Amino acid sequence: MRRLYTILSAGAVLGLAGPAVAQNPGDTPAPAAQADPATGSSNRARSSQSPAGGLAAVSGEDAAAAPARADGGTIPPAELKSACERALRDDAEWREALGRQLTGALLASLDQRVDDAEPDQPAKKRKLEPWVEQLSTEIERKIHQRENRAIQRNNNHVIMAYAALWALVLGFVVFMWNRQRALKAEIAQLQLEVEEAAADDE
Amino acid sequence: MEFLSQVAAVAWKDLRVEFRSREILYTMTFFAAMVLLIFSFAFVTREGVVLPDVIPGILWVAVAFSGTLGLSRAFDRERESDTMRGLLLAPCSRTAIFLGKAIGIATFILIVEIVVVPMTAVLFGAPLFDHAVPLVLILILATIGYSVVGSVFAAMLLRTRSRDVLLPVVLYPILVPLLIAGTKATAALLEGAGDPTAVADLDAAYFWIKFLAVYDMIFIATALWTFESLVIE
Amino acid sequence: MKQAMYFVFAGISVLLFFYTIDLIFYGTPLDAGLYFNQKIFYYHVPQAFVLFLAVIVAGVASLLYIKRRDGRYDDVAEAAGEVAVLFGAMMLVSGSIWGKAAWGVWWQWDARLTTSLLLWMLMVGYMLVRKYGGPSADRLAAGLAIFGAVNIPLVYFSVKIWRTLHPEASVVPGLQGSMRTTFWLSVLLFQIVFVLLLIARVGQSRIQRQVREVRERALDAGLLD
Incomplete structure (x- = not known):
């Protein structure tokens, strides 16, 4: 009898926990983006939103061509990557400049998106930095989830x-x-x- | 024609008996007046004025309560002197007896209303008599309905032990539409009281008067159809 | 044979109970406005149907009783009255809870609520009269039931013209899909339960009446004192 209860409760726990667990990855596309705004340039670079597009807008002709070596061959991406990482680590000035460029690019692309979207978007949204906006959407969603659970618990x-x-x-x-x-x-x-x-x- | 004369005879007998002692009339009227008074304490606002919205309700509650009192007393009288048997032995149809008694009770209630309605108008400052014709129609129709339904049940309860308590229990649920109609009609007549530019809602009043007429017809028909089987002594 | 049929229907009602519970909790969508609390509707409306049906049965049975003087009609009327009180109480409780969820108040004086409360009180009065009405209680109760049943439409219209708050021209015709099947299954469940309770109660009334009659006859025959 006790074994049956254990199996049943395990099953219940899995059954209840499963959907809860399964939801998380799908809901939060880029939590990492909010980590630390001051030193977040590296995160932004990896962010899934539209850095590629932003970078392309900023340095269009450069991004289009593959980086070339002095001797005519192309530099492999791995080398480029480690060079970039070294530069970001060592060169503070360049990092900040890059950060500003990226922010500018992101904001510009966001503005573009907002302009393309419905005309009655609240003006606030254009001004908010993307990570703040993400935070607020995240918070809203969490509040909604909590309310839904409360209403459903009314059963x-x-x-x-x-x-x-x-x-x-x-x-x-x-x-x-x-x-x-x-x-x-x-x-x-x-x-x-x-x-x-x-x-x-x- | 004989039927009508039988009805008249029974009704006249009741009225004559009553006018000798006037016991029922006085007690009913006093009770109705007391109810008015009690409700005036209950519903007076801080400024010492009774809310105008409740005046029709007060009036009809007083009529309803005193009506029940009169009904039970009138039929008690029959039971006490065992005159019911005499009535039933008389060579007239049961229906005539029933209608005669109903008319008797209706007269008592009307007399009470003749006293209580002016009293309400005076005590609570309600301009009830501005539209006298609809008011009289309302009172007459409601009284007819009340007395017909009341007579059926009071007659059924004649020999029951707990009749005093059971009469309200059985009567009021049946009387609810009548009381609603009476109250709403009176309220429609009193609408805008105190406001010289407001006009009474005569359409609503006449609607409720028609409703009262329908109620009376339905219940007179039901009473006539069933009371013979219901009231067997 | 009759007993067997009774138990078959009792079994059907138990199965239907579990099936409707399953449907209500898992088979119907959440209501857009009230979410879960709307589910009370699957019980409240069928109970109102049963109340009205019970009152009509009581009224008709009472009429037949006084016209034909057959005690069996009185049994049916008595049973219908008692079951009406039960289902009326259930309807008022569930309606009250739904009202709190939907309108924020436990009670409102609109047409349907007032009529149903009045009807319920009429049947409570019916039971009181049966119990305390003395020897002629059956006739008195019959009169009340007849007049009460005739009264229902009048009360409904008078109160309706007076106040309107309840969802007018009910929600029922507009139900779709799973909500509709669940609803009508619920109605079926409550009707079956009503009939089962009624039959059981009629049986009891009949026995009570027969015991009474036997006792009277024995008294008349001088067998008992």
């Missing part, structure tokens, strides 16, 4: 109502059962009395 009160209603029916059935018993007793009593009276008469 307790419907369940109690249903239980009360059927309890009334059962109460009535019990009441009738008792009355039936009393009736049976009354009939038996009557039978006894009549038999007695008939016996007396004889």
Whole structure:
């Protein structure tokens, strides 16, 4: 019996936890982007939004051509990457300049997006930096989820109502059962009395 | 024609008996006046004025309560002197007796209303008599309905032990549409009281008057159809 | 044979109970306005149907009783009255809870609520009269039931013209898909339960009446004192 309970509760936990776990990856596309705005340039570079497009807008002709070596061959991407990382690490000035360029590019692309979207977008949204906007959407979504869960948890009160209603029916059935018993007793009593009276008469 | 004279005879007998002692009339009227007074305490605002919206309700509650009192007393009287048997032995149809008694009760209630309605108008400053014709129609129709339904049940309860308590229990649920109609009609007549430019809602009043008429017809028909089987002594 | 049929229907109602619960909780979508609380509607409206049906049964049975003087009609009327009180109470409770969820108040004086409350109180009065009405209680109760049943449409119209708050021209015709099947299955469930309870109660009334009659006859015959 205990084993059955363990299996059932494990199953229940998995059944309940599963969907909760399964939701997370799909919902949060770039939590990493909010990590630390001051030194977040590297994160922004990796962000999925539209850095590629932004960079392309800023340095269009450069991005189009593959980086070339002095001797005519192309530089492999891995080398470029490590060179870039070294530069970001060592050269603070360049990092900041790059950061500003990227921010500018992102904002520009966001502005572009906003302009392309519905005309009645709130003006606030254009001004907010993208990570702030992401934060606020994230918070809104979490609040919605919490409210939904609260509303759905309200099923307790419907369940109690249903239980009360059927309890009334059962109460009535019990009441009738008792009355039936009393009736049976009354009939038996009557039978006894009549038999007695008939016996007396004889 | 004989039927009508039988009805008239029974009604006249009731009225004559009553006018000798006037017991029912006085007690009913006093009780209705007391109810008005009690409600005036209950519904008075801080400024010492009774809310104008509740005046029709007060009036009809007073009529309803005193009506029940009169009904039970009138039929009690029959039971006490055992005159019911005499009535039933008389060579007239049960229906005539029933209608005669109903007319008697209706007269009592109307007399009470003749006292109570002006009293309401005076005590609560309600301009009830500005539209006298609809008011009289409302009172007459409601009284007819009340007395017919009340007579059926009071007659059924004649020999029951807990009749005093059971009469309201059975009568009021049936009388609810009548009381609603009476109250709403009176309220429609009183609409805009105190505001010289406001006009009473006569359309609503006449709608409720028609409703009262329908109620009366339906219940007179039901009473006539079923009371013979219901009231057997 | 009759007993067997009764138990078959009792079994059907139990199955239907579980099936409707399953449907209500898992088979119907959440209502856009009320989310979960709307599900009370699947119980509340069928109970109102049963109340009205029970009152009509009581009224018709009472009429037949006083016209034909057959005690069996009185049994049916008594049973219908009691079951009407039960289902009326259930309807008022579930309606009250739904009202709190939907309108924020436990009670409102609109046409449907006032009519149903009045109807319920009429049936409570009916039971009171049956119990305390003395020897002629059956006739008195019959009169009340007849007049009460005739009264229902009048009360409804008078209150309706007076106030309107309840969703007018009900929601029921507009139901779609799974909500509709669940709803009508719920109606079926409550109707079956009503009939089962009614039959059981009629049986009891009949026994009570027969015991009474036997006792009277024995008294008349001088057998008992």
